[in-house]
Amino acid sequence: MVVYGVAALALCLLIGELIGEALGIAVGVDANVGGVGFAMILLVLVTDRLRRRGLFPESSERGVMFWSSMYIPIVVAMASTQNVAEALTGGPMAIVAGLAALAAAAALVPVLARIGPPADPLPPRGEGDDARLAGSARTKEA
Template sequence: MIIYGTALLATCHLLGIFLGDLLGQALGVKTNVGGVGIAMLLLIAARLFMQRREILPKLTELGVEYWGALYIPVVVAMAAQQDMVAALRGGPVAVLSAVTAVAVCAGVISAINRSERREEDPAPVPVLHDNPLLAEAE
């Protein structure tokens, strides 16, 4: 039932594009605003909803994972290329905002990593085999 995963992805994509167009119209621009991002959020929400209700067969889940793994990098690469071209044409304000966004993301990730608790006593590393040469060196 991998085809159901593809159908779920296609449904989320079409709904995301539609909602992105509506958002663009609401903001007064004549373009899709975040349609692909909305589609991915819908796909994640639908998958989690179906998993919690236990109505998502394993093969369908594999189909969603497969297409999600392919879909996200391709769309991100396409969007990044378009955004970069638009930013370079838009002037220094667009480039400055992009650099600022990257710096803020890096700072937030760094803060999250520093706030994690570290284990006081890590688990011992298992010994796979005894090496007589290492025993003699000690």
């Protein structure tokens, strides 16, 4: 049922928020540190394990998929509650942390690109590709 998927998402969100609050207290910040991120990682791990065991039917997955389409607006709303201006004027730590995260992510791109077997390259793009792709999209909708 769809409700079970939403319940799994809600449980993961509550646990992630608790982890984020505990991490904020541990580092001495009066804020939730990464609660939504922890929740999403937990949701991916839990749903993958349940799917592999056959305990997460497609109808439950629809509940998760509905809210996953809302993920970006929720994160934007949560980020808007953080006082970014205060963090930047309070010292260079926010900038250093952001640049460190950017550098780490950029360094991991080649590592992640090597995961899995190499795939065949895509065929060259031709003139009729746009019309063909639009036609195949229409046939999938029907």
